[in-house]
Amino acid sequence: MASKATSNASRKCPCGSGQLYPACCGRYHTGAAAAPTPEAQLRARFSAYSMQLIDYLVATTHPENPEHTGDPLTYAKSVQRTARITEFLGLKVLGAPDADQPAAAAATASEAQATSGLDSSSSSRSDEDAYLKFTVRWRERGLGGPEGLATEVSHFKRVNGAWLYYAAVQ
Numbered sequence: 001m002a003s004k005a006t007s008n009a010s011r012k013c014p015c016g017s018g019q020l021y022p023a024c025c026g027r028y029h030t031g032a033a034a035a036p037t038p039e040a041q042l043r044a045r046f047s048a049y050s051m052q053l054i055d056y057l058v059a060t061t062h063p064e065n066p067e068h069t070g071d072p073l074t075y076a077k078s079v080q081r082t083a084r085i086t087e088f089l090g091l092k093v094l095g096a097p098d099a100d101q102p103a104a105a106a107a108t109a110s111e112a113q114a115t116s117g118l119d120s121s122s123s124s125r126s127d128e129d130a131y132l133k134f135t136v137r138w139r140e141r142g143l144g145g146p147e148g149l150a151t152e153v154s155h156f157k158r159v160n161g162a163w164l165y166y167a168a169v170q
């Protein structure tokens with residue numbers, strides 16, 4: 001375990017942020033901090049899938065997630081199966097699904113709205129719900145098969161200050 005921790009400390013974060021793992025998703029995986037934004041949680045969950053951190057994935061899934069069976073152990077096994085058979089190659093966060101633009105531009109627009117004090121009509125910017133569109137590059141682990149590219153929208157809900165993955169929207 002010690003050697004694994006050492007190699008994690010000097011590796012780039014699997015989420016593709018370009019930061020070192022401990023300064024990025026590693027903080028959330030260890031519980032040192034809670035992911036402060038839906039994007040941070042999306043990135044941390046992608047990294048957790050890539051590193052097969054099943055406990056983190058179960059802990060950050062909303063208990064009312066449609067695929068959550070209500071039995072954490074059964075749900076953990078299904079998450080583990082996905083993580084085990086899939087090699088997660090890359091994540092690209094595209095931003096709010098109604099904004100067909102890169103995350104950086106979406107963030108700028110959202111900041112501009114906050115500055116102007118105008119209420120956004122989009123539910124994705126409310127306090128308790130958030131929607132993020134992203135693409136994931138993946139392939140089946142160990143088979144060397146072709147890469148797949150999946151585009152998804154995730155729905156996050158904030159519960160007691162923590163952003164939890166609620167469901168896939170599409």
Ligand SMILES: [Zn+2]
Pocket residue numbers: 013014015016017024025026043044047
């Ligand atoms: Zn990261």
